[in-house]
Amino acid sequence: MPRSTRKTKIVATLGPVSSSPEMVHRLMQAGVDIFRLNFSHGENSQKLELIGIIRKVSEKIGRQAGILADLQGPKIRTGKMAGEGMTLVKGQEVVITTDDVLGSEGIIPTIYRSLPHDVVPGSRILLDDGLLELKVVAVEGERVVCQVVVGGLLKN
Numbered sequence: 001m002p003r004s005t006r007k008t009k010i011v012a013t014l015g016p017v018s019s020s021p022e023m024v025h026r027l028m029q030a031g032v033d034i035f036r037l038n039f040s041h042g043e044n045s046q047k048l049e050l051i052g053i054i055r056k057v058s059e060k061i062g063r064q065a066g067i068l069a070d071l072q073g074p075k076i077r078t079g080k081m082a083g084e085g086m087t088l089v090k091g092q093e094v095v096i097t098t099d100d101v102l103g104s105e106g107i108i109p110t111i112y113r114s115l116p117h118d119v120v121p122g123s124r125i126l127l128d129d130g131l132l133e134l135k136v137v138a139v140e141g142e143r144v145v146c147q148v149v150v151g152g153l154l155k156n
Helices: 021-029 044-061
Strands: 011-014 034-038 066-070 085-088 093-097 107-109 124-127 132-140 143-150 152-155
Touching: 021 044, 034 044, 044 066, 093 132, 124 143
Parallel strands: 011 034, 034 066, 093 107
Antiparallel strands: 085 152, 093 143, 124 132, 132 143
């Protein structure tokens, strides 16, 4: 099958609404070169089915389409919080600890025991799927001192 000679490629993410053979066909006719499959959601069997659809449509059209498998990274969790969670305010100093404590104002427990060994001052830490952002100020033993860059509600 011929490959595209364009330097710029068009990537489309396939999801529940765009996964039918007809839609994949329409997307390829519109110029999509690569289909992204998000492995963070759904079952692997669904992804195998999508790969089959992409391959069949590619063969039918006579043009190869790439497949980009977006794999989920490690899920690092915070520990339990007092109440409904805590509000983080831009500029506030907070401490992330590997100690088995209940989270309260300014103290965020984590189950990720290696965190103090994996960060250095200046590192970014994203919470709640990237909605909240912290910047590491210092590492003190098992405690990571951070400053809130982007605040919001950190929930259980």
